[in-house]
Every structure is written in structure tokens, then in C-alpha cells.
Amino acid sequence: MGVYVITGANRGIGLEFVNQLSSDPSSTVIASTRSLSSDLSALKSLNKQHNNIHVLECDTSSFPSIHAFSLAVSKIIGSDGKIDYLLNSAAIQDIKDDSSLQLTEHNLLSHIQTNVLGPAEMVKSLLKHLQKGSVVMNMTSGIGSLSFSKRSDVPTMHTTYSISKAALNMLTVHQACDLGKDGRGVIVVCMDPGWVKTRMGGEGAIMEKGDSVNGMLKCLRGLKEEDSGRFWNSSGEEVPW
Numbered sequence: 229m230g231v232y233v234i235t236g237a238n239r240g241i242g243l244e245f246v247n248q249l250s251s252d253p254s255s256t257v258i259a260s261t262r263s264l265s266s267d268l269s270a271l272k273s274l275n276k277q278h279n280n281i282h283v284l285e286c287d288t289s290s291f292p293s294i295h296a297f298s299l300a301v302s303k304i305i306g307s308d309g310k311i312d313y314l315l316n317s318a319a320i321q322d323i324k325d326d327s328s329l330q331l332t333e334h335n336l337l338s339h340i341q342t343n344v345l346g347p348a349e350m351v352k353s354l355l356k357h358l359q360k361g362s363v364v365m366n367m368t369s370g371i372g373s374l375s376f377s378k379r380s381d382v383p384t385m386h387t388t389y390s391i392s393k394a395a396l397n398m399l400t401v402h403q404a405c406d407l408g409k410d411g412r413g414v415i416v417v418c419m420d421p422g423w424v425k426t427r428m429g430g431e432g433a434i435m436e437k438g439d440s441v442n443g444m445l446k447c448l449r450g451l452k453e454e455d456s457g458r459f460w461n462s463s464g465e466e467v468p469w
């Protein structure tokens with residue numbers, strides 16, 4: 229039950245959120261996708277089964293697109309409507325297995341644009357709908373954890389992407405502080421979904437989407453105000469920064 233806004237909802241983990249959340253007819257599920265002209269067959273098929281899904285366009289790398297999306301959200305939930313859960317799942321990993329010696333300005337900036345500025349602008353743009361008890365989830369990765377990356381038994385990898393996720397982690401701490409102030413009471417957390425079988429997870433991924441999303445929803449629904457600004461995984465355990 230509640231109003232859920234999900235980015236990157238046409239495939240992967242975002243789509244699985246829509247799948248699980250839409251099965252409760254009392255929930256309103258706002259599923260956003262980069263472009264309404266991309267392949268939305270999976271989302272459309274869910275939409276046929278459940279009439280609580282609203283499919284909207286939102287390219288999270290484009291501020292005008294985010295602003296247009298937030299106006300469309302207001303039309304659905306009303307100008308003072310509350311978003312119970314904002315699930316920032318959309319992200320890119322356009323380059324894999326790169327090292328710090330291969331880092332390029334172009335790649336880092338494009339990852340920051342989508343993976344960091346996207347969730348930042350989404351929160352700014354939807355601010356009036358984030359009210360006491362609302363939860364914002366920024367989907368990060370275990371490899372955005374500095375503690376994890378400096379373990380000697382774990383090779384550093386995916387430099388560009390992991391830097392963008394480490395930046396997203398810091399954004400989350402700041403958002404948690406800013407949205408927790410003055411009795412606002414919005415909870416903001418980072419979530420590591422695990423190594424999940426999606427296009428991004430690639431070959432070798434070990435977790436089913438259903439298990440990851442089920443675990444994340446359980447964790448998100450159990451969060452209290454004092455859990456804001458913290459980093460969690462899909463088993464509901466806290467992850468060190």
C-alpha cells in the first residue's frame with residue numbers, strides 16, 4: 229500500500245520492483261522509463277494485468293525530462309500528494325573492468341550525470357511530495373563502499389562506475405541530513421541490491437531479481453527515522469561506508 233515512484237522501470241531491478249509492487253491493488257506504482265519509444269513490452273504486459281501502474285517518461289540524465297516528469301507525477305497524485313517511496317534505480321555502467329589508469333573525462337562525467345545528478349535532481353524536483361515518513365532509496369553498489377574497496381582480498385574494479393556510486397553514497401548522507409531537518413522526517417538511504425541477474429549484473433551474477441527486490445522492500449518498509457543516512461543491503465544488513 230502506498231505511492232511508489234521507480235526510475236529505470238522498463239527492465240532489470242526497476243521492472244521487478246514494478247512487478248512486486250503492482251500486485252497490491254491498493255498501491256499506486258509510477259513506473260518511469262528513459263523513453264516511451266524504447267522496448268516497453270515487459271512493462272506493458274504488467275500494465276495489462278494491473279490497473280495501478282502509471283508509465284511515464286523520465287530520462288534521469290536530463291534535467292528538463294526530470295522536471296516534466298515531476299509535473300506529470302503531481303497530476304497523478306495531486307499537487308500536495310505524498311510519495312511514500314522514491315526508488316532511484318536507474319543507472320548506467322557503460323564501461324566495465326576499467327582501472328584508474330583508463331579513467332576518462334567523458335566516461336566519468338556521463339556516469340556522474342546519470343548516477344549522481346539524476347537522483348539529486350529527482351529529489352529536488354519531487355521535494356513537495358516527499359513528506360514525513362517518505363523514504364528515498366538511492367540504489368548504489370557494494371563497490372561504491374570505500375571499506376569494501378580497500379580490503380586487500382578484493383581487487384579494485386570498475387573504477388568509473390564505482391566512483392559514481394561512492395559519490396551517490398555521499399549524496400545520500402547529505403540528502404538524509406537535509407531532508408531530516410526541521411521536522412521534515414524524510415528517510416534517505418543507500419541500498420546495495422547484491423549481484424543480481426540483470427543486463428548490468430551480467431554473466432556470473434548470483435541473485436535472482438525477485439529475491440533481491442523482496443529483500444530490499446522488506447528492509448525499506450522496516451526503516452525508522454534513525455536509519456536515515458545509512459547504507460543497507462538486500463538482506464537488511466548495514467553496509468560499512
Ligand SMILES: NC(=O)c1ccc[n+]([C@@H]2O[C@H](COP(=O)([O-])OP(=O)(O)OC[C@H]3O[C@@H](n4cnc5c(N)ncnc54)[C@H](OP(=O)(O)O)[C@@H]3O)[C@@H](O)[C@H]2O)c1
Binds near residue numbers: 287320368433
Ligand atoms: N545488477 C546488479 O548486480 C547490480 C549490482 C549493484 C548495483 N546495481 C544497481 O541496481 C540498479 C538497477 O540495475 P540493474 O541491474 O537493473 O541494471 P539494468 O538491467 O542495466 O537496468 C538499468 C535500468 O536503468 C535505466 N536507465 C539507465 N540510464 C537511464 C536514464 N538516463 N534515464 C532513465 N533510465 C535509465 C535503464 O533504461 P534503458 O533500458 O533505457 O537503458 C534500465 O531500465 C542500478 O542503480 C545499478 O547500479 C545493480
